[in-house]
Amino acid sequence: MKNFLNPIGVIHSVFKSRQDCPRQSAFSDKKAEIELFPEFEAGLKDLESFSHIHVFYLLDKSDSYSLSVQTGWTAEPKGLFSTRTPNRPTPLGYSAVKVNSINGKRIEINGIDAVEGTKVLDIKPYIPEIDSKKKAKAGC
Amino acid sequence: MKNFLNPIGVIHSVFKSRQDCPRQSAFSDKKAEIELFPEFEAGLKDLESFSHIHVFYLLDKSDSYSLSVQTGWTAEPKGLFSTRTPNRPTPLGYSAVKVNSINGKRIEINGIDAVEGTKVLDIKPYIPEIDSKKKAKAGC
Numbered sequence: 088m089k090n091f092l093n094p095i096g097v098i099h100s101v102f103k104s105r106q107d108c109p110r111q112s113a114f115s116d117k118k119a120e121i122e123l124f125p126e127f128e129a130g131l132k133d134l135e136s137f138s139h140i141h142v143f144y145l146l147d148k149s150d151s152y153s154l155s156v157q158t159g160w161t162a163e164p165k166g167l168f169s170t171r172t173p174n175r176p177t178p179l180g181y182s183a184v185k186v187n188s189i190n191g192k193r194i195e196i197n198g199i200d201a202v203e204g205t206k207v208l209d210i211k212p213y214i215p216e217i218d219s220k221k222k223a224k225a226g227c
Numbered sequence: 228m229k230n231f232l233n234p235i236g237v238i239h240s241v242f243k244s245r246q247d248c249p250r251q252s253a254f255s256d257k258k259a260e261i262e263l264f265p266e267f268e269a270g271l272k273d274l275e276s277f278s279h280i281h282v283f284y285l286l287d288k289s290d291s292y293s294l295s296v297q298t299g300w301t302a303e304p305k306g307l308f309s310t311r312t313p314n315r316p317t318p319l320g321y322s323a324v325k326v327n328s329i330n331g332k333r334i335e336i337n338g339i340d341a342v343e344g345t346k347v348l349d350i351k352p353y354i355p356e357i358d359s360k361k362k363a364k365a366g367c
Binding site for chain 1: 231232233234235267269270271272273274275276277278279280281283285287294295305306307308309310311315316317318319321323325348349350351352353354355356357358359360361362363364365366
């Protein structure tokens with residue numbers, strides 16, 4: 088597992104602290120930017136043909152978790168894995184976001200619940216045929 | 228970043244090696260099972276109210292990558308981040324999958340392109356309002 092974590096860039100965000108962040112990234116219309124480290128720029132080739140991307144990032148402000156989470160959406164606490172709390176055993180952030188533009192190593196995106204300087208671990212193309220679960224149902 | 232990686236369980240899969248795996252998890256109808264380590268079972272409470280989950284896992288058979296990837300879908304090589312190749316700077320696997328049933332620490336799921344014993348890093352509920360990008364378009 089040595090060198091498993093190899094950040095490829097950082098997120099530039101209007102949110103300067105966790106308290107600024109929206110509950111869910113999709114509820115934010117604030118623009119943000121992913122800036123890849125220069126050595127990874129060539130990996131962005133062809134990404135402009137996708138309207139959306141998956142972004143995976145490190146929630147490194149998170150340093151503890153509980154398996155029982157009071158979300159604010161319901162009176163009863165919920166099991167950790169049925170919530171999107173940032174406090175998780177492996178504090179991995181994830182958002183599917185719209186790509187506005189790509190310029191060199193910079194990707195302008197819409198709506199992400201990450202603070203300024205968050206380290207990006209991976210970007211994958213969003214492929215609607217496999218990623219958009221049109222019949223998915225969510226609990227409350 | 229100490230202790231960032233904290234696997235919560237393993238995937239039991241019919242695929243015993245990378246060569247067995249389908250190109251994309253959604254193209255597989257083989258059932259698979261996520262078995263959480265016992266200490267995380269309480270975190271599954273309430274997850275049964277979601278039809279689908281995001282699964283994040285460690286592609287620890289991957290030990291190198293190239294920013295230019297020949298995919299088999301097109302004649303020209305593509306930029307790494309516009310593909311879903313497992314060979315990535317941070318070898319993070321991701322699938323959105325349907326939950327068939329949850330029994331204790333075991334989640335039976337459909338279709339995942341992971342080999343037997345793959346370590347699971349995180350599970351998040353799939354919330355269609357934010358995760359299903361109905362207008363998303365994919366390049367070829």
